[in-house]
Amino acid sequence: MNFANPSGLWWLAAVPLVVLLYWLRPQRRDVVVSSLLLWRRSLGERSPRALLRRLQRDVLLWLQVLTACVGALALARPLRPLPPGAQDLVVVLDAGIRMQAQDISPSRFEAARRAALDLVATGEFGRVAVVVAARHPRVLQPLTASRSAAVGALRAASPTDGxxxxxxxxxxxxxxxPLGRSAQVHVFSDRPVQGAHSHVFGGRLDDVSVVGVVASPFGQGRQRVAVRVRNDSPRPRRLEVSVQVDGQPAARLPLWLPPGGEGTARAVVRAGQLVEATVPSQDLLPTNDRFLAAGASAPRPSVLLVGPGDPFLEHGLRVLAGRVDRQEVPQPQTWSGSEVVVAHRVALGSLPPGSYLLVRASALDLPLRVRGTVSAPEVVRQAQTHPLLRFVDLSSVHVRRAWDLEVRGGEVLVEAAAPLVWAYEDEGVRVVLVAFDLRDSDFGLRPAFPIFLANALDWLAGPAVRTVEAGTALSVPSGAQRVARLVGPGGAVTLQAQGGRFLLPAFDRTGVYRLESGPLRRWWAVHPGPAEVRGPAGAGVGALRGVDETAEWTPLLLGCLAALLGAEWWLFTRRRGPAGGAR
Incomplete structure (x- = not known):
């Protein structure tokens, strides 16, 4: 018999301990009696042979010994072989970018899918499940006895660019x-996997790929572009990098690459929102010959400033935001047209769904209370890991006076004698509150202020544009919007807001994804993931091959253990009798 956890058998050492404790139970004390007629049998039990006979007759002792044995076996998890056709099958299909290589016709992924379909159709298994290995693995089909459902899931799978x-x-x-029953795990990939049945497709991949594009402002109406290219082949390559800006040709850059090395091509081109770099397809994996990135002229969120103006606040918003509108008197019914509402030194009623930056401003429906003011508060704690405080340090900021806030939720990001910066998120509402006026501090004069303002706009509205790797799954604050439309290379999909956010599906393919909902406009430039050669996978996941043809006795042993404990308790209470004394 095999055991999944052989170390559990060490608990069998508890058996002699139970017997020893029984042997060493309290001794009888001497008592003067009038006659030994009724005590001779008891005195006879003091001999070793009598004690052995007593051990043989004590049912409670043997129940305890049996309980210890069953418990040790349950911890050791004994395994029993499964009959043919009773095992489950889990198919893991690699959908990474390397599986799109065409060294196997028509591709590694299609060859792996065909082999998986053959296994499902001809193998003797009880139930079948299908798992796709992508940047974020997901179950396409849970365990099912329907072979047609598993086949349909495999046919619906597609490779990703991540x-x-x-x-x-x-x-x-x-x-x-499920507990007590394991499955055969078959992995269909381009690399071997430890701890499972591996089906390997393809070998070494000689690949030239664009691995990075960075665009930065360079004067009026121009941007500097750097393109990084990797050569994963044993011979040098000389090629030409093509750069496009917003779909129009912008530059052609020659580049020489050593074997197994990288090179960078740089150029100054006109400004734009989208930069695309490509190299001629000279290998069997053309997917990563193209790289998309956000340009230096990316769109920015629209902002509404409510209340009296402040020069530092207004100037920072005009630099960071795409459009800044002003409103002296709060008119909440008009706020849905802006992505972020900035309220400065103004009293607000109930906040409609949306994103808000409140600078010494509050609202009636927020879980806080202004108890007064505090003078010269000194910062004692900062939540440096929060996105709002990325590259921001307020420990040396001088504040003359601030609100004395009592908050009942959210997160205090900067704390002194009272909270100075507070973040709150509820369904449909996101709030950042600064508890002091910029005129009462030197915060607006410090380099940290524009960084904090940019972080606040990104956290409240989400970045207007972002360069992300294929396979990434994101969420965006929905604000006052309830429905959004996401358009990508595979078509359009309608999204419903959940908990104040739009949960976007994974960006599995390279291209441009656009999200539109009322005034909300977001887009992402999605580039391929890395395709470097990797070693065997599976380290640290446990050996599955050794147990995939067996099932555990553990559930049955646990049931026996519960029955033994119940019987032991019943016998013990009967011996004590109804009054609690020995019978």
């Missing part, structure tokens, strides 16, 4: 089996 996390996919596959 990396694949096979280790996470193996952990997900192992979690699909």
């Amino acid at each position: 990396p694949s996390d096979l280790e996470a996919a193996l952990r997900l596959a192992a979690s699909l089996s």
Whole structure:
């Protein structure tokens, strides 16, 4: 018999301990009696042979010994072989970018899919599940006895332009089996996997790819572009990098690459929102010959400033935001046209759904109370890991006076004698509150102020544009919007707001994704993931091959253990009798 946890058998050492404790139970004390006629049998039990006979007759002792044995076996998790056709099958299909290589016709992914379909159709298994290994592995089909459902899930799978996390996919596959029953895990990939049945497709991949594009402002109406290219082949390459800005040709840059090395091509081109760099397709993986990135002229969120103006606040918003409107008197019914509302030194009523930056301003429906003011507060704690305080240090900021706030929720980001910066998020509402006036501090004069303002706009509205790797899944604050439309390379999809956010599906393909909802406009430039050569996967996920043809006795042993404990308790209470004394 095999054991999944052989170290559990060490608990069998508790058996002699139970017997020893029984042997060493309290001794009888001497008592003067009038006659030994009734005590001779008891005195006879003091001999070793009598004690052995007593051990043989004590049912409670043997119940305790049996309980210790069953408990040790349950901890050791004994395994029993499964009959043919009773095992479950979990298919893990690698959908990473390397599986799009065409060294196997028509591609590694299609060859792996065909092999997986053959296994599902011809193998003798009880139930089948399908897991796709992408940047974020997901279950396409939970364990099912329907072969047609598993086949349909495999046919619906498609490769992605991002990396694949096979280790996470193996952990997900192992979690699909119920307690006491394991499954055969078959991985279809371009690399071997430890702890599962590996089906390997393809070998070494000689690849030239664009691995990075960075655009930065360079004077009026221009931007500097740097393109990084990797040569994962054993021979040098001389090629030409093409750069496009907003779909129009902008530059052609010659580049020489050593074997296994990288090179960078740079150029100054006209400003734009989208930069695309491509190299001629000279290998069997053309997907990563193209790289998209956000340009230096990316769109910015629209802002509404409510209340009296402040020169530092107004100037910072005009630099960072796309459009800044003014409103002296609050008119909440008009706020849905702006992505972020900045309220400065103004009293607000109830906040409609949206994103708000409040500078010494509050609202009736926020979980806080202004108890007064505090003078010269000194910062004692900052939540440096929060996105609002990225590259921001307020420890030396001088504040003459601030509100004395009592908050009942949210997160205090900067704390002195009272909270100085507070963040709050509820369904449909996101708030950043600064508890002091900029005129009562030197915060507006410090380099940290524009950085904090940019962080606040990004956290409240989400970045207007972002360069992300394929396979990334994002969420965007919905504000006052309830429905959004996401348009990508694969078509359009309608999204519903959940908990004040739009949860976007994973960006599995390279291209431009645009999100539109009322005034909300966001887009993402999605580039391919890395395709470098990797070693075997599976380290740290546990060996599945050794147990994939067996099932555990653990559930049955746990049931026996519960029955033994119940019987032991029943016998013990009967011996004590109804009054609690010995019978």
